[in-house]
Amino acid sequence: MKLLSLLKCGLLQGAIAALTFLPMQASMAEPTADPQKVLRYAFIAAEDGFDPAVSRDLYSAHVVQSIFETLYTYDYLARPVKLIPQTAEAMPEVSSDGKTYTIRLKKGIYFQTDPAFNGKPRELTMADYVYSFKRLLDPRLVSAHTWLWDGEVEGLDELVAEGKKTGHYDIDKPVAGFELLDRYTLRIHLKRADFNLGMKLAHEPNSALAREVVEKYQDAQGQVMANPVGTGPYRLAQWLRGARIVLEANPGYRGMTWDFQASDDPEDQKIIAQMKGKRMPQIGRIEISVMLEDQPRLLAFQKDQLDLFQLEGPLAPRVLKDGKLKPEFVSMGAQLSRIVDPEISYFYWNMQDPVVGGLSKEKIALRRAIAMAHDIDDELRMVYNGEAVALDYPIPPGVVGYDAHYKSSIQHDTAAANMLLDKFGYKIAADGWRTLPDGSPLVIKSTAYNNSRGAMQLESWKKTFDSIHIRMEDNRGQYEDMLKAEKACQLQMRDSPWIADFPDGDNFMQLFYGPNTGSNNAGCSKIPEYDRLYEQTLTMPAGPERDLLYHKMTRILEVYTPLRMGYARVRNMLAQSRVIGYKKHPILHCEWMYFDIDKKK
Amino acid sequence: MTAYILRRLWQMLPTMLGVIVLVFFLFNWVGGDPSYILAGKMSNIDQINNIRHQLGIDQPYYVQLSIFVKQIVTFDFGSSWSTGETVAHILETRIGPSLIVLIPMTILETLIAIALALGIAFVRGSLTDRAVMIACTVGMSISILVYIIVFQYWFAYKLSLFPVQGWGEGVWENLSQYALLPILIGLAVSVAPTLRLFRTFVLDEVNQDYVRTARAKGVSERRVVWVHVLRNAAIPIITYVMSNLPSLLIGVFLLERFFGIPGIGREVILAVDRSDFPVIKAITVYVAAATMVFNLLTDLMYKAVDPRVQLK
Numbered sequence: 001m002k003l004l005s006l007l008k009c010g011l012l013q014g015a016i017a018a019l020t021f022l023p024m025q026a027s028m029a030e031p032t033a034d035p036q037k038v039l040r041y042a043f044i045a046a047e048d049g050f051d052p053a054v055s056r057d058l059y060s061a062h063v064v065q066s067i068f069e070t071l072y073t074y075d076y077l078a079r080p081v082k083l084i085p086q087t088a089e090a091m092p093e094v095s096s097d098g099k100t101y102t103i104r105l106k107k108g109i110y111f112q113t114d115p116a117f118n119g120k121p122r123e124l125t126m127a128d129y130v131y132s133f134k135r136l137l138d139p140r141l142v143s144a145h146t147w148l149w150d151g152e153v154e155g156l157d158e159l160v161a162e163g164k165k166t167g168h169y170d171i172d173k174p175v176a177g178f179e180l181l182d183r184y185t186l187r188i189h190l191k192r193a194d195f196n197l198g199m200k201l202a203h204e205p206n207s208a209l210a211r212e213v214v215e216k217y218q219d220a221q222g223q224v225m226a227n228p229v230g231t232g233p234y235r236l237a238q239w240l241r242g243a244r245i246v247l248e249a250n251p252g253y254r255g256m257t258w259d260f261q262a263s264d265d266p267e268d269q270k271i272i273a274q275m276k277g278k279r280m281p282q283i284g285r286i287e288i289s290v291m292l293e294d295q296p297r298l299l300a301f302q303k304d305q306l307d308l309f310q311l312e313g314p315l316a317p318r319v320l321k322d323g324k325l326k327p328e329f330v331s332m333g334a335q336l337s338r339i340v341d342p343e344i345s346y347f348y349w350n351m352q353d354p355v356v357g358g359l360s361k362e363k364i365a366l367r368r369a370i371a372m373a374h375d376i377d378d379e380l381r382m383v384y385n386g387e388a389v390a391l392d393y394p395i396p397p398g399v400v401g402y403d404a405h406y407k408s409s410i411q412h413d414t415a416a417a418n419m420l421l422d423k424f425g426y427k428i429a430a431d432g433w434r435t436l437p438d439g440s441p442l443v444i445k446s447t448a449y450n451n452s453r454g455a456m457q458l459e460s461w462k463k464t465f466d467s468i469h470i471r472m473e474d475n476r477g478q479y480e481d482m483l484k485a486e487k488a489c490q491l492q493m494r495d496s497p498w499i500a501d502f503p504d505g506d507n508f509m510q511l512f513y514g515p516n517t518g519s520n521n522a523g524c525s526k527i528p529e530y531d532r533l534y535e536q537t538l539t540m541p542a543g544p545e546r547d548l549l550y551h552k553m554t555r556i557l558e559v560y561t562p563l564r565m566g567y568a569r570v571r572n573m574l575a576q577s578r579v580i581g582y583k584k585h586p587i588l589h590c591e592w593m594y595f596d597i598d599k600k601k
Numbered sequence: 602m603t604a605y606i607l608r609r610l611w612q613m614l615p616t617m618l619g620v621i622v623l624v625f626f627l628f629n630w631v632g633g634d635p636s637y638i639l640a641g642k643m644s645n646i647d648q649i650n651n652i653r654h655q656l657g658i659d660q661p662y663y664v665q666l667s668i669f670v671k672q673i674v675t676f677d678f679g680s681s682w683s684t685g686e687t688v689a690h691i692l693e694t695r696i697g698p699s700l701i702v703l704i705p706m707t708i709l710e711t712l713i714a715i716a717l718a719l720g721i722a723f724v725r726g727s728l729t730d731r732a733v734m735i736a737c738t739v740g741m742s743i744s745i746l747v748y749i750i751v752f753q754y755w756f757a758y759k760l761s762l763f764p765v766q767g768w769g770e771g772v773w774e775n776l777s778q779y780a781l782l783p784i785l786i787g788l789a790v791s792v793a794p795t796l797r798l799f800r801t802f803v804l805d806e807v808n809q810d811y812v813r814t815a816r817a818k819g820v821s822e823r824r825v826v827w828v829h830v831l832r833n834a835a836i837p838i839i840t841y842v843m844s845n846l847p848s849l850l851i852g853v854f855l856l857e858r859f860f861g862i863p864g865i866g867r868e869v870i871l872a873v874d875r876s877d878f879p880v881i882k883a884i885t886v887y888v889a890a891a892t893m894v895f896n897l898l899t900d901l902m903y904k905a906v907d908p909r910v911q912l913k
Contacts, residue, residue, distance in 0.1 A: 046871060048684045056641055142652045144641025164651070221655070223685040241686065241694065242871070243768050243863035289767060292858045292867075295750055296766040299758040303765055480633030480876055487637070487646070501642070519645040 033233075033249030035284035037597040039579070042291045042300070042309040046242040049225025052207040053136045056144045059290075061204055062590040066247055066286070067112075068207030068230035071103060071129065072198055074503075074587050076594040077260040077268050080398055081503045081587050083198050087124060087208070087231065091198065098193030098541070103201075105129075105184040112250045114229045116216040121252075124231050126186040128208040130178045131171065134159070135214070136205060138169045140222045145205035152197075153177030154189045195541040199502035204589075233281045233593045245288040247592075255279050258581075258594070267583065274596070275581040281593040302332070307579055307597070311572040316387045319574065333577030333601075337584040338570060340389055340397045343499035344508060345566040347374070348523030352489045355436070356444060359527070362437055364561055365424040370444075371410045371564035373417040373468045379460040380567055383453060388567040394508050394554055396568045398586045400542045401505025401550055408565060409558050414467045421468060433471045443471045447485075447494040450476040457495055489517065489524040495566060496522040503587050504542060505550055509534060512557060525562035577601055602904075605912045606897070613893045620889040621673065625666050628878055634658075635682055635876035656682060669882065678883040683875045688883045691868060698768060699852035699864035702780050706787040707849070711842055713792055718799035719826050722807050733796070740793035745786070749859045752786050766861040783856040798841060802834040809833070835906045843899035847891040850884070 043059040052064045073086040085091060087109055093102040109124040111117065136143050137150075137160045149156055154177035163169030179187040188197070200206065210229060217227035228236050233253045238246035258275045262268035289306075291297045294315045300306045311319055319329055325336050349367050351357040356367060380388045392408035395401045425437030436442050446461050448454030458474040465472035475491075485491050498520075500507050510516055513534045514526035533553050540546040557563065573584045578601035585591050636652040637644070653659040657668065672678045678688035721730045757765045763782035769775050806812065807830060815825050852866025865884070872880035903910045 046867075049686070051685075054685070056639070139651050140655065142639055142655050144639065144644070146648060147641075147643035219680065219685055219687075221680070221685060225685045240768065240770075240863055241684075242867065243861055289861055290863075291766060291861055295753060296859055296861065299753065300765045303758060303761070305765060305767075478633040478876075480635060480637045483637040484634055487644075487649075498642070520643060 032255050032279035033281045033284040034599070035249070036599055037283045038285045038287060039283045039592060039597060040305065040307045041286060041288045041592075042297050042306055043245075043288055044291065044297070044310060044312060046290050046292070047245065049223070050228035050236065051141075051224045052205050052209065053132070053138075053143045053145065054141055054223045054225065055205075058589060062288075063236070063245060063247065064204045064207060064228065065232075065589050066234040066592060067228045067232045067236060067250075068204065068209070069109075069124075069232045070202050070204060070207050071105075072202040074202065074585060075260060076585060076588075076591065077263050077265075077271065077583065079263040079265060079586075080400060080402070081585070083202060086202075092201075094195070094197075098195050098539070099190045101188040101190070101197055102181075103186050103188070105186075107184060109231050109254060110252050111210050111213075111229055111231050112235045112252055114213060114227075116210065116212040116229065122210060122212070124208055125183050126180055127183070128210055129186065129206075130180060131211050132209045133178065133206060134171050134175065135209070138171065138222060139164055140169065142221070143205070145203075148200050148203060148205060152190055152192075152194060154191055193539050196502060196504045196506055199504055202587075203502055234286065237285075243290055245290075247286040247288070249281055249284045253281075255281075260594075265583075271581045271583055275594075278596065282596040283592055286592055301334075301574060301576075304576065306576075308573060308575045308582070311574050313384050313387050313569070316572060317385050320387075320572065323570075329574075335575040335577065335579065335582065337573040337575065337582060339584050339586050340568050341499060341571050342396050342398045342503055342586045343497060343568050344391055344394060344396050345495055345497040345568070346394070346511075346563045347371075347493065347495050347566055348525075348563040349493050349561075350489055350491055351523055351525040351562050353492050355442070356492055357524075359560060362424050364559075365420050366426065367561040368410065369417040369420040369426075369468060370464065370470070371561055372413050372420070374461070374464040374564060375412050376566060377412075378463075379457065382460055383456045384567075384569060387572070388569045390567050391565045394512070394557065394565060395505040395550065396500070396508070399500055399503045399505060399508065401509075401547055403547065403551070406551070406554070409555075410561070410564060417468050421470075426470075428469050432469060434469045441471070443473055445473045445475045445492045447475040447477070447482060447491045449479060449482070486522050487518050494522070500587065505546075506537065509537065509550060509553060512553075512562065523562050525560075527556060527560055527562065530556045530560075602912065606901075609897045609900075613890075616893060617673075617886075617889065620886065621670060622666075624882055624885045624889075625669055628881060629662065629665075632878065632881075633876045635878065638875060639682060672882075673886055679879045681872070681877050681880050683872075683877050688879050691880060692865070692883065692887070695852075695863060695865040695868045696850065697772075698775070698862050699857070699866060700849060701772060701775050702783050702787065702856060702862060702864065703849045703853065705776070705780070706784045706791070707842070707845070709784070710788055710791045710795055711838075713788070714795040714799045715831070715838065717792075717796050718803045719831065722800055722803035722830075723822075723826065725804060725807075734800075737793040737797050740789065741797075745790045745855055748786050748789050749855060752782060752789070753859060756785075757782060766859065768860075768862050779860070779862070783853075783860050783862065787853060787856060795841075799834070799838060802837045803830060806830045806833045832906065836903055839902050839906065840899060843895050843902070846895045847888050850888050850891055 045057065045059055047060040047063065048055050048057050050060055050063050050067065052068050055061060055064055069087050071086060071088040072083050075082040075084045087106055089104040089106050105124065105126050111122045111124060133149060134156070135141070136148060137146050137156065139160070151157060153175065155175040156177055159170065159173055159175055177189045179189065181187055190197070208231065213227065213229040214224050217224045233250055234247040235250045237248040238244065258278045258280050262272055291300065294312060297306065297309055298315055298318065301309060319326060323338065325334055349356040357363060376390045380386060380390065393403050393406040397404065421434060426434045426442065429435050434442050444465065446458055448457045454476055462472055482491065486494065498508065498511060511520050511522070512525055512530060513521060514531045517524045517526065530553055533549050537546050537549050571584060575582050578598045579595060580598050581595035582591065636649045636656065636658070639652050640648045650659070657665065680687050681691060717733070721733050724730050753765065757763045764779055768779050812825060812830060815829055850865065851869060852864040854866030854870050856862065857864040857867040868880065869884055900912060904912055
């Protein structure tokens with residue numbers, strides 16, 4: 001009898017244990033990745049480390065995006081880009097005023113196994129996201145991503161201020177703006193409307209980390225650069241810093257079925273035919289080599305030692321002709337995926353500078369004349385081998401709010417530029433150089449990076465200034481010194497690049513907003529009409545109404561000419577024939593979990 | 602001898618102090634402010650000030666200098682400002698790959714240059730001597746960059762004799778596979794100038810009276826060269842070799858960049874690019890200390906090679 005009781009007890013316990021783990025097993029689908037499918041990839045610069053809150057560089061972001069997961073991500077094929085749920089169950093419920101977001105998490109998502117979890121499976125909860133969001137603002141971490149939550153959430157700024165004052169950031173203190181309704185539901189209360197919060201939640205610094213991992217592995221500064229433990233499709237298998245990173249498919253990853261819809265791109269049909277219905281990820285192992293120089297990258301690809309890499313500017317003429325692969329690469333079966341990066345480079349004049357700045361007619365005329373005298377196509381040929389496209393609009397292609405039909409009123413016309421300068425009193429003196437209207441010398445200092453590209457840019461601008469008889473001085477320096485001077489509004493003129501943090505026009509239009517002077521407004525421009533319209537757009541979701549305001553704002557920029565729109569670079573990705581279903585995404589850093597390798601090739 | 606060594610070690614202290622002060626003020630004056638890079642794209646003045654505070658660079662100079670001295674004394678330079686990796690770990694893990702390339706290269710360069718120098722010094726003025734000197738001059742006129750690009754293209758890509766680039770896990774794997782081409786390039790670049798220099802050292806000895814006397818006594822030419830001449834030419838050779846040893850700590854950053862070798866040279870360039878002061882300061886101090894130690898070892902080796910040398 002006693003034996004029977006024991007047996008019944010044991011069976012009951014076993015049943016309970018099975019039921020407890022059943023949801024986990026159900027969500028942890030059969031591993032789909034094939035360890036024989038190996039992708040060999042190259043980084044063109046060394047990585048920093050893999051703490052989502054701290055990593056700043058693009059290459060670390062590749063790895064972070066593979067190991068960790070955000071609430072939202074982007075549809076692999078959709079163009080323009082489309083936000084979709086990743087760990088969230090659905091798109092957020094947003095209040096009509098744009099200030100309250102309710103998000104539900106999928107159940108049964110687990111972190112990869114790690115000693116930090118003491119051998120137990122660790123489910124992802126909304127508390128992990130709240131912890132990760134708050135951690136971004138810990139002053140100790142010196143995160144470059146605090147802007148994601150600065151001034152956004154009710155109660156969070158006060159928590160940060162208290163932390164700075166007392167020297168202790170109390171991450172456990174509840175914040176009114178992050179309301180956990182239950183284990184899987186979060187309601188975010190914002191201080192002001194932000195219709196882009198979904199995109200910000202898709203940005204990899206907002207990935208979920210487990211507190212146990214942070215507490216176990218953090219260094220003296222609270223950073224966890226060397227022990228990335230996430231819920232994503234891959235995990236870190238090997239890391240030789242600055243040389244080699246190996247990722248392996250995470251056996252506990254829940255997987256997904258490839259089911260993306262085609263965009264207008266005719267190539268999409270081929271990708272769909274290759275990939276539809278497959279359980280992802282397919283690639284079992286990713287071997288990343290850090291190759292800092294162009295030649296070894298290209299040679300390694302040609303020797304079939306690399307499967308996929310970015311074809312940087314100087315390499316492009318060796319591989320491409322008129323944007324297409326040369327015959328020798330076509331014959332080896334290489335594939336090209338080519339996009340215009342969601343970025344702008346614009347040439348600004350410091351609006352607080354006594355020579356080039358200000359809103360008076362004479363200063364506007366000076367800036368407009370310089371803008372009209374510059375041959376942007378010539379610069380792109382010289383500096384980028386033609387691997388960049390000239391822009392008329394401050395929002396680049398592929399970003400919400402972009403207008404492909406917009407035409408700038410400022411076009412290249414050296415004769416008109418000279419006439420404009422003559423009309424507004426910038427006379428040509430005996431030495432052949434123009435003076436200011438008051439007769440004093442006119443010299444403009446143009447700043448660029450102290451490298452070969454910067455030298456070529458300055459050469460291009462020298463030609464521009466020479467064509468309108470304005471003396472130009474070149475100013476090259478260390479990057480950090482340039483940044484410091486720029487934020488203090490001390491640079492007279494520079495080419496300022498900006499790549500999308502999230503693919504919305506606001507990320508670009510804020511560059512010219514007056515109150516952002518000292519931060520992202522590199523040209524220190526303060527145009528009241530522009531600022532007024534920008535503030536209106538903050539209360540609007542993306543759509544025709546907001547686009548209309550963006551148009552007006554762009555015309556205002558042309559009227560006052562605090563800048564001249566420049567260009568966006570083309571990104572070329574070269575792949576071996578064995579890589580199937582690959583298409584470069586403008587926002588996702590890596591697409592490894594969305595394409596496949598043909599083992600037979 | 603012990604007194605001499607102790608005296609020399611004691612003399613290193615004021616030199617090291619001078620290096621510390623010079624390095625500190627040089628980097629604070631010339632080096633950029635890293636907080637602007639660490640703050641990222643969307644930065645404002647509050648953020649930048651916070652970073653400066655966290656890094657300790659908002660402290661008065663005398664406080665920063667005292668922290669620097671303490672770091673040197675305790676061998677704890679903290680962590681990289683960019684990656685969070687401890688400086689000690691950076692040095693430990695990066696010096697190995699550099700040494701795997703540089704030690705064989707230095708040994709082979711020295712042996713080849715000595716052998717060739719001894720060989721051609723005795724045929725001075727002949728066609729062989731002239732041909733070798735012309736080859737050396739041509740070789741020295743070509744930039745290392747050209748060697749790297751050409752060798753990588755022909756030997757790795759076209760002839761597939763070596764991997765194009767890369768680095769493995771184990772010492773033997775790296776030595777037998779990935780380091781071979783970088784070592785070959787290093788030799789191609791460095792043998793020429795070294796050979797010319799060593800030839801000069803040997804020529805200074807070849808016409809000395811003791812060589813004539815040895816020959817007159819019937820000593821074989823091989824013994825004259827390898828025992829008598831080499832021994833006397835060894836002093837300047839030792840000086841040259843030992844003075845180059847501290848550079849092993851800096852690596853060969855061009856080779857490391859092109860061949861994907863995670864060495865100290867590449868790390869130094871990365872640190873300079875990022876204004877990563879903890880790393881730069883640590884390497885500078887270690888190289889200065891190594892230079893002084895190797896200078897002492899050089900003097901001790903003089904004594905071993907030439908007993909007539911008096912160490913005072």
